[in-house]
Amino acid sequence: MEQPGEHPSCCAFHEGVSIMSRSQSEGGPGRKMSVKIITDSTSDIPPEVASELGIHVVPLYVHFGDEVYRDGVDLTGAEFYRRLTANKTLPTTSTISPGEFAQIYDTLAEETDEILAIMLSSELSATFEAASKGKEYMKADRCRVEVIDSRLVVMGLGLVVIAAAKEAQKGSPLDQVIAVAQSAASRIRIRMAFDTLEYVRRGGRIGAAQAFVGNLLNLKPILTLKDGIATPVTRERTRAKAIEHLRRFASSYNRIEAMAVEHATTLDEALALREALGSIFPREHIYVCTIGSVMGTHLGPGALGVALLEGE
Incomplete structure (x- = not known):
């Protein structure tokens, strides 16, 4: 910025x-x-x-x-x-x-x-x-x-x-x-799926994730935040598998105090993910949020993520 x-x-x-x-x-x-x-x-x-x-x-x-x-x-x-x-x-x-x-x-x-x-x-x-x-x-x-x-x-x-x-x-x-x-x-745990890291790369916001950008072969990258910097986690072959990765990630925690699903342009996917996460946390208490213009500049359309506050 x-x-x-x-x-x-x-x-x-x-x-x-x-x-x-x-x-x-x-x-x-x-x-x-x-x-x-x-x-x-x-x-x-x-x-x-x-x-x-x-x-x-x-x-x-x-x-x-x-x-x-x-x-x-x-x-x-x-x-x-x-x-x-x-x-x-x-x-x-x-x-x-x-x-x-x-x-x-x-x-x-x-x-x-x-x-x-x-x-x-x-x-x-x-x-x-x-x-x-x-x-x-x-x-x-x-x-x-x-x-x-x-x-x-x-x-x-x-x-x-x-x-x-x-x-x-x-x-x-x-x-x-x-x-x-x-x-x-x-105690915040966060994962975000992307269709492409092009916007992240162009905005200079990916730190170690630079290594992810070269030859993605249309794979769907998953990032987290580590020490305040975007950091690569893995890549999935399809959008559906990337969303399933987010569901599995959130489901891996036994104690959750708060949860949010966030999207750039795919409200339908965000609502479906909230519905799927309703089995581990009351869906009516899962925030559904839209990524604003400042972070949207660096994350791009298609970004979809889940954040949770792990219990003590």
């Missing part, structure tokens, strides 16, 4: 997950609320879940030439993937600036004394760095802000953020919420 840059025309938060004013907050003016949770849009948390849990989602940016769009706000998934496949030149992505993060922190500091920002892997983006540096530009001096490098992305990150937000809703102090987030991050 590009280095942080100013995007003055872009608002800080996803529509539908906006911040309440102090007068709207529970308990009236002057009442400090529970720990506020911030994440970035690569977490792919469904908007209704973010709204319910009070998660503040900061949209990153995708650039088609001179046109700049907020991830998850300005483009529908269908329109983004249509443009992605139609353009010969890969769009670029960028994060927000430290100054913009500072504005977000200062706004939330009107409601709380404690903020936790959980960001995507620093191996994949400068977002963690920008969020950390943003603390230096805050005007509020009585609000504690902590920033975590999750070493994750997509719904692996999303499940960690959801776990932290649920703990924050209990009224737990910041240190306890951090402990929950760090524990969850260490």
Whole structure:
């Protein structure tokens, strides 16, 4: 991703997950609320879940030439993937600036004394760095802000953020919420199947998986995240076998606290996979998420994955 840059025309938060004013907050003016949770849009948390849990989602940016769009706000998934496949030149992505993060922190500091920002892997983006540096530009001096490098992305990150937000809703102090987030991050298991790694390769996001790209003979690669970097696991001969690999992977865990199925352009496959996974985890509690435009730029259409939070 590009280095942080100013995007003055872009608002800080996803529509539908906006911040309440102090007068709207529970308990009236002057009442400090529970720990506020911030994440970035690569977490792919469904908007209704973010709204319910009070998660503040900061949209990153995708650039088609001179046109700049907020991830998850300005483009529908269908329109983004249509443009992605139609353009010969890969769009670029960028994060927000430290100054913009500072504005977000200062706004939330009107409601709380404690903020936790959980960001995507620093191996994949400068977002963690920008969020950390943003603390230096805050005007509020009585609000504690902590920033975590999750070493994750997509719904692996999303499940960690959801776990932290649920703990924050209990009224737990910041240190306890951090402990929950760090524990969850260490127990995330993720696999993703691709039709091709071409978008991953072109976006420079595959690390050791570079060795996978040369002569794939139309095989379907399976990747995971290791130390915050995309890492190859295996290859399957057909799409059906790749999806079966995802099912077997998830089914290999006996204790599961949370689960998500994520797709770029194949909702039907995602729903079918959720149905199949209903034998090991209540299907009504399996999140089905769409890969947003920033990560979609690097993963490409056809990406399908499963993330789970293993029980302790």
